[in-house]
Amino acid sequence: MTVSEIVDRRGNNRENLLQILHDIQDSSGDNSIHRDAIEELAKIMDITVADITGTLSFYTMFSTKPRGRHIIRLCESPPCYIMGSENILDALQKKLGVKLGETTPDKKFTLEPSSCLGTCGVAPAMMIDDEVYGNLNAKKVSEIIDSISKSGGN
């Protein structure tokens, strides 16, 4: 979907900006909001580029940097921390060969830290795209990554 189609669908109104940004990011192909999309949006909605950039940078779910096809969000909040989220971080970094905040060279995965995902019942937990994975350990992490890699998923 193009930027103007998205704005038409959601309604050209400042109140809908977050939803519009969600949609732009989802249809970007690399899970990010591109500079030219922001510029186009600024024109269509009559909001300055600085204002849009300021708003989107406030929210952790938005990124202006291109990201992998799958976003791994590892919970770092205290409930997961006491259940060993640091070990899970190590396991993920080793498995993917990237550090927190980075994207794998094949552009498949981006590893991000996250505050509580609201799934503490199965701590330590992470979310990959829309799915939650809980009760993690190093072995499980490796299997999950393998299965997503293999499915070649989109």
Add this chain to the structure above:
Amino acid sequence: MAKPRTYVLVPIDTNTVTAGAREVKNAISAEIGKRGLSDEITVVETAAFGPTDAGVLVAVQPDNVVYANITVANVAEIVEEHFVKGRQCKKFILAGEKPVLPKAGETDSRKLQELGRIVLDNCGVIDPENIKEYIARDGYFALGKTVTELKPEEVIKVMKDSGLRGRGGAGFPTGLKWSFCAPVKSKEKYVICNADEGEPGTFKDRLIMEGDPHKVIEGMTICGYAIGGNKGFIYIRGEYKLSIQRLQKAISDAREYGFLGKKIFGSTFSFDIEIKIGAGAYVCGEETALIESMEGKRGLPRLKPPFPAQCGFRGKPTNVNNVETLANVPPIIRNGADWFKKFGTAGTPGTKVYTVLGHINRPGLIEVPTGVTLREVIYGYGGGMKSGKFHFAQLGGTAGDILGEEMLDVPLDYDAMQKNGHVLGSGAILIVNDSVDIKDFLYSCMKFFVHESCGNCNPCRNGLKIIKDITQRLKEKKGYEDDIDGMEEISMILKSSAFCPLGQSPAEPIMSALRYFKEEIKQGIDSKAVKPTIRHTQRDLITLAPV
């Protein structure tokens, strides 16, 4: 068709879906069909009813059996044993004490409420995506009564009499809040349901929305009638996909049945609800930041007063309530204030939904009368410590107090906690054993706050960073001699001068940890560590730097 004699309940929620709950449910239906039992046994999709740590659960009613950690491979065996041969499959039965299970097909919800469930009485019992099941259990009865029999003032009076206090953390009396908004003259007024739930360890609102979305919708609509508003919004975190999906379905079903829309129950009252999706910012749970975010801006808290009741969303009078608060509304209207006051303590009537987690045997969701003690929660509902010895508990999420063993027997309600210098908070109870160092834990808490500070005001932006650095030094046993005093001082500066509660609240975990565990924290000091000389003191950094 014969009346089904047995119900198989499979909770489908965020946790169980990844464990394969949908596949298990389909396999059970297929297996039952294959054996020609479909007329007698109904397989129902429900939502979580308690344990969150036991994989896919399958409950059989009225037999009152709960199987845990079920996979597709086990299905044939269970169906064969339980339904064909009539023997319970011992090896799959959920270990430990059974959760209090409401009975499926039980239509008398009052009976369930006697069990002590007001908010969760439908969770895990009905199919949350089927409005008829909600209606069959007195759903929307309270709304009908409200708009056809009661005046708005009368609704507010019932809410005031019930003594219900907000479940979002602060415990503000709900009826009183509504009574601020009601008399304000305005053509437009709004009801906002705060479903941002970002407090670490808290996920009760998610389970309420996943398990019984109509109750929240009904509560909002009653609130709209009471304050004189015609439009509601649910501001929900973007991560809660299943909740969003179920709420969307519930809203459109409610519209179809005439519980939302124009002239509800033939009255002159109209109301509709829209969902607004957040984008990941803890501070947006604060009601004024939430409103800013709903207006499409950065989620920066506003200066209060004016309060949202006078000037909220779009500058119009707005009432913001938590999900659990709103879910309490229909049962109160249906059964009356006196009925509600029979539950819990005098100061905080009703029940409280908690998420209990950490190093205990049975982490999960519980609804208990206010006033039970931490000891009862840990050793009764939580099944005791899973490993190690009890070290401390954190109540109400990361912004909550850290409690030592001394506090195990204090009743959990707003007043009793306050009397002891603590806050009850949002409903998370994190139980931690002696394998975790308190300094390490504090560091993790501070990391959270530094990440979530919106950066708008100076004490919070700089002060939190200083405290985080101190906790990091202490955890690495490299603390300076005056670090503990420094930490205390900065927390108190934050408490008195941060712009919003996010910046004020880190004082809770810090000060309470110092109260119970000062000795353990002192062990992080290295008497040989030399503090670098700096031009400004820590205090200057906060108070002098430009805002």
